[in-house]
Amino acid sequence: MPSKKALIRRPSPRLAEGLVTHLEREKVDVDLAVEQWEAYAEALRAHGWETIEVEPADDCPDSVFVEDTVVMYKNVALITRPGAESRREETAGVEEAVASLGCSVNWIWEPGTLDGGDVLKVGDTIYVGRGGRTNAAGVQQLRAAFEPLGARVVAVPVSKVLHLKSAVTALPDGTVLGNIPKVDRPSLFPRFLSVPEEAGGHVVLLGGHKLLISASAPKTADLLADLGHDPVVVDISEFEKLEGCVTCLSVRVRELYA
Secondary structure: OOOOEEEEOOOOOOHHHOOOOOOOOOOOOHHHHHHHHHHHHHHHHHOOOEEEEOOOOOOOOOOOOHHHHEEEEOOEEEEOEOOOHHHHHHHHHHHHHHHHOOOEEEEOOOOOOEOHHHEEEEOOEEEEEEOOOOOHHHHHHHHHHHHHHOOEEEEEEOOOOOOHHHOEEEOOOOOEEEOHHHOOOHHHOOOEEEOOOHHHHOOEEEEOOEEEEEOOOHHHHHHHHHOOOEEEEEOOHHHHOOOOOOOOOOEEEOOOOO
């Protein structure tokens, strides 16, 4: 049976100091962010996901974006080496968490850099964004880790947003969706659905046709509902000020071996 476990990590008290690359810095309400994070976690639980809270990393402002620290494929956890040096201390607690789940653990090594937000899995195809946070050596090491397990790794350019999954994610049928102005090469994806809002390119598959989506993408939620999906809306406005989205606040672990 597929597993439905989700790693999450409580926001740091220093969240407002988090990195911004493509946005102008805005004031972040940390108390509101904690409320939004708790509602996000509850939305996962309400749809059958067991949330596993990684040890907080209070000295790491971006640590709530736990997805960047590990990439899961089947039973293998690939601990990343984030492209921003200030984020590299975030990985230790995540490594402990995945090891406790019984995962086989691998690592990205210097000179490679890889952020989990640059990795989009569609079945056994793994798209990896080559951009500001993930370098060519990181792509090569991800390929070496996962292709022997049956994955097909496809590297794609990322220049308009922070991470690949800041631009695109995928629906349950494998259709990739994104907001065209934020996607470098839509033609690289066999099936692509253009959505009207930047945040509409970010969905988390909760199971069946249920899709976790940000409250800042109401037109996309309506579009997806019209196509037969069931949007589950969460407000993550404080994290969006730091280039966060619904995918990067958790790591979904779907293929643990029994």
